Amino acid sequence: MVFEFAGGELDLDRYELRRDGQVVRVEPQVFDLLAVLLRLRQRVVSKEELLDAVWGNRFVTESALTSRVKAARRAIGDDGRGQRLIRTVHGRGYQFVGTVIERATAGTAVSAPAPPSQQIRFCTARDGTRLGYALTGAGAPLVKAANWLSHLDYDWESPVWRHWLGELSSRFQLLRYDERGCGLSDWDVERFAFDDWVEDLETVVDAAGLQRFPLLGISQGGPVAIAYAVRHPERVSHLVLLGSFAQGRRKRATTQEEAQLADARVELVRLGWGRPDPTYRATFVARFLPEGTQEQWRAFDELQRRSTSAANAWRFLDAFADIDVADLAPRVTAPTLVLCARREPDSLFEQSRTLAALIPGSRLVSLDSANHLLPEQDPAWPHFLSEIDAFLGSAAEEG
Numbered sequence: 278m279v280f281e282f283a284g285g286e287l288d289l290d291r292y293e294l295r296r297d298g299q300v301v302r303v304e305p306q307v308f309d310l311l312a313v314l315l316r317l318r319q320r321v322v323s324k325e326e327l328l329d330a331v332w333g334n335r336f337v338t339e340s341a342l343t344s345r346v347k348a349a350r351r352a353i354g355d356d357g358r359g360q361r362l363i364r365t366v367h368g369r370g371y372q373f374v375g376t377v378i379e380r381a382t383a384g385t386a387v388s389a390p391a392p393p394s395q396q397i398r399f400c401t402a403r404d405g406t407r408l409g410y411a412l413t414g415a416g417a418p419l420v421k422a423a424n425w426l427s428h429l430d431y432d433w434e435s436p437v438w439r440h441w442l443g444e445l446s447s448r449f450q451l452l453r454y455d456e457r458g459c460g461l462s463d464w465d466v467e468r469f470a471f472d473d474w475v476e477d478l479e480t481v482v483d484a485a486g487l488q489r490f491p492l493l494g495i496s497q498g499g500p501v502a503i504a505y506a507v508r509h510p511e512r513v514s515h516l517v518l519l520g521s522f523a524q525g526r527r528k529r530a531t532t533q534e535e536a537q538l539a540d541a542r543v544e545l546v547r548l549g550w551g552r553p554d555p556t557y558r559a560t561f562v563a564r565f566l567p568e569g570t571q572e573q574w575r576a577f578d579e580l581q582r583r584s585t586s587a588a589n590a591w592r593f594l595d596a597f598a599d600i601d602v603a604d605l606a607p608r609v610t611a612p613t614l615v616l617c618a619r620r621e622p623d624s625l626f627e628q629s630r631t632l633a634a635l636i637p638g639s640r641l642v643s644l645d646s647a648n649h650l651l652p653e654q655d656p657a658w659p660h661f662l663s664e665i666d667a668f669l670g671s672a673a674e675e676g
Contacts, residue, residue: 281377282378307345309330311353311373316436318373324339328342346365349363361375362374398412404473410429410453410481413446415450419445419493422494425496437652440652448669455584459589464586471501475505478505489513503516503636507609510609519617520625521617524600526538546587561577561581566648568647570652577650606635614664615629616642616661617642618644621646644660644661
């Protein structure tokens with residue numbers, strides 16, 4: 278990828294900064310700083326984010342960041358006073374404000390597409406919990422059950438979900454929501470159980486006025502989608518499950534060691550999630566994106582940090598471990614597509630095989646990846662989209 282701006286280019290593949298066609302020598306931190314500001318130019322990037330992205334776990338002072346910003350401005354011909362390219366937002370951070378064109382290194386220059394218009398709305402569950410939901414795109418509906426973790430607004434900035442939302446919104450009118458305890462939904466809630474998540478899906482769908490639709494469940498959103506499809510068979514036209522499971526880790530443990538490991542993961546979240554050191558949260562980053570880049574790992578950690586509190590992260594993991602829809606799955610009547618990366622950690626592919634065996638008439642698709650959430654550059658990503666297009670084609674025609 279090459280970012281073009283007034284008289285300059287930042288070439289990520291060749292690791293070069295060029296002005297007027299000539300290579301400009303800069304320190305690695307200056308190059309990385311420019312890369313972050315250009316990628317996240319739609320918003321102000323905080324000083325803390327920049328320090329974490331450029332220096333990682335190394336401790337450096339804020340003055341080091343200031344000096345690298347000055348060096349970046351000199352390198353790209355921005356004098357700092359006019360701030361025509363890099364704007365300082367006092368007390369918050371920095372933003373690249375110059376006009377930018379993204380170009381694939383072997384392709385034609387194209388402007389980065391803007392995200393589609395998003396309508397964020399709110400509804401209230403039976404116990405009084407306020408739930409945030411969003412609609413994007415047009416055409417036949419597609420409902421995505423909530424999963425770990427989401428933030429309706431920030432998801433569009435994050436490389437973890439941005440390509441998902443763009444592709445799905447270009448095909449359907451996508452309805453998604455933040456589950457209780459995270460994102461724009463209420464964080465301070467008393468009830469935090471599987472049945473509450475199913476009821477929240479019911480509440481959101483009713484608030485959006487949808488009658489019949491395909492339903493997408495990713496990870497623990499899969500069991501929630503299964504339970505909803507069993508409760509409301511007349512409303513679910515198709516069911517898509519990705520990287521999902523019939524039983525949570527505690528439920529499917531067959532040995533004492535497996536049960537202890539499941540409990541240890543939950544305890545790790547309780548003790549370490551809220552710490553400034555990202556080491557503890559990195560355990561889950563490695564689980565979701567084992568083949569991801571360092572940038573994707575940092576982005577996923579940031580998504581987790583922004584999406585929920587340490588206390589709620591622990592409550593989520595503790596509840597996930599006890600999920601069990603093994604008895605419900607055989608009662609699903611909707612046509613069902615089950616997909617999973619065949620090299621996922623924790624033998625999750627076996628859980629997808631189990632779901633495909635339990636749900637009558639379902640089809641299993643093996644994706645050549647180890648990633649739980651498919652990054653945009655993962656070869657399995659276009660495979661997933663092609664399967665969705667083929668499977669939900671009839672749903673779009675019905676819409």
